[in-house]
Amino acid sequence: MFMGKMLLQSRHVPGGLYFGPPAWNAPVWPARDIAESSPPTLLPETPEALRHVLQRLKIGHQDLWAPALLDQLAGRPVSDVVLNLVAPQPESILPRVLSEFELPQLITGLNLVRRCVSADRAILAVPRDESEMRYQWGAVAKKHPFIVRPLINRYPLGHPSILLRALVGLKIQPDTSPADAGVILLDPMTCWILGCWIEFGGVPNWRPVELFTHNAMPRLIAANLGQPLSQIFSDAGIVYQKRQCIINGMMAGDLVDPEQTVLEPWIRIISLRPQPLVEQPVDCIRCGWCVSACPAGLNPAGLMAQVRMIDSLPAISAQEASACIDCGLCSYVCPSRLALATTIHSLKTANSPSVKPGVST
Numbered sequence: 001m002f003m004g005k006m007l008l009q010s011r012h013v014p015g016g017l018y019f020g021p022p023a024w025n026a027p028v029w030p031a032r033d034i035a036e037s038s039p040p041t042l043l044p045e046t047p048e049a050l051r052h053v054l055q056r057l058k059i060g061h062q063d064l065w066a067p068a069l070l071d072q073l074a075g076r077p078v079s080d081v082v083l084n085l086v087a088p089q090p091e092s093i094l095p096r097v098l099s100e101f102e103l104p105q106l107i108t109g110l111n112l113v114r115r116c117v118s119a120d121r122a123i124l125a126v127p128r129d130e131s132e133m134r135y136q137w138g139a140v141a142k143k144h145p146f147i148v149r150p151l152i153n154r155y156p157l158g159h160p161s162i163l164l165r166a167l168v169g170l171k172i173q174p175d176t177s178p179a180d181a182g183v184i185l186l187d188p189m190t191c192w193i194l195g196c197w198i199e200f201g202g203v204p205n206w207r208p209v210e211l212f213t214h215n216a217m218p219r220l221i222a223a224n225l226g227q228p229l230s231q232i233f234s235d236a237g238i239v240y241q242k243r244q245c246i247i248n249g250m251m252a253g254d255l256v257d258p259e260q261t262v263l264e265p266w267i268r269i270i271s272l273r274p275q276p277l278v279e280q281p282v283d284c285i286r287c288g289w290c291v292s293a294c295p296a297g298l299n300p301a302g303l304m305a306q307v308r309m310i311d312s313l314p315a316i317s318a319q320e321a322s323a324c325i326d327c328g329l330c331s332y333v334c335p336s337r338l339a340l341a342t343t344i345h346s347l348k349t350a351n352s353p354s355v356k357p358g359v360s361t
């Protein structure tokens, strides 16, 4: 066992870092119960063997910003493994804190994946304005065959299709796997859990998770896997009732019920915000903001106008809509409060048009 079950509570530490059980008063990483652990004697060496490990460790979820490693191990040739330290929200400190406290585990996890898929290169996508992280990973890259690529993290850079374009010049469709283009995208949590499994023999029963709340500093807390999100908020002294709870990114994450949702390995950020005021949409004033904001180079206003006129899209426009990455920026900037992103999203997913937080009007 990685660490015994314990009552976890948050505590305010200068700098906005909250972390740990009641006795902690400094941003330290929780101690591990190594005595109970039994590191594996035989490590996986092939994608198939790695798949078994991931299934055993229950790391199998896919979300918009972090495609599950399990789904990317389809046996295709792999040129690059990218450890994505660019967070879905630029204010996120989780990659930085993991790099600070758990660097050896991240390196171990990354090396394992690279070996299993026989990748030519391991690339570290590091936010350029995080100088400490850049320095840290730069020092690591002198000892390991890693390539450090500093990038300016401006939302929505963390999205796989945008990241791959910025990093290796590859253009992929938003709904396709980066592995189709020969790149494995590894999120730091998966990498960390794999590293812990190798070094300590198990999945940590707690994990760091970020809380973003309205009008407060972001907090990083340690919470137990399987714990309801409502309990995490209560432990941290945060009122969550009558607020919207969004996981993995305020703009393009998923709206969840904190009473019904438990902490899973793939949940990195939990955000709370007041219920948004419903503003009535008015006519498009052709300001062009949505066009300027769209990172996929689409014309959201044009697509929306076509839908309004003929209630569907011609094939060529439907193909254009498929390049949408659901970032929500078009709706966010629209002064007419038009539900651009929701409309474009529902065109892409005709079967189940789910409303994304931050994009509904």
Ligand code: SF4
Binding pocket: 293, 294, 295, 296, 297, 298, 300, 323, 324, 325, 326, 327, 328, 329, 330, 331, 340, 341, 344
């Ligand atoms: S959600 Fe809007 S801004 Fe984002 S990619 Fe889609 S059309 Fe462009």
Ligand code: SF4
Binding pocket: 283, 284, 285, 286, 287, 288, 289, 290, 291, 300, 301, 330, 333, 334, 335, 336, 337, 338, 340
């Ligand atoms: S941002 Fe809104 S108002 Fe401006 S062009 Fe786009 S749809 Fe029209």
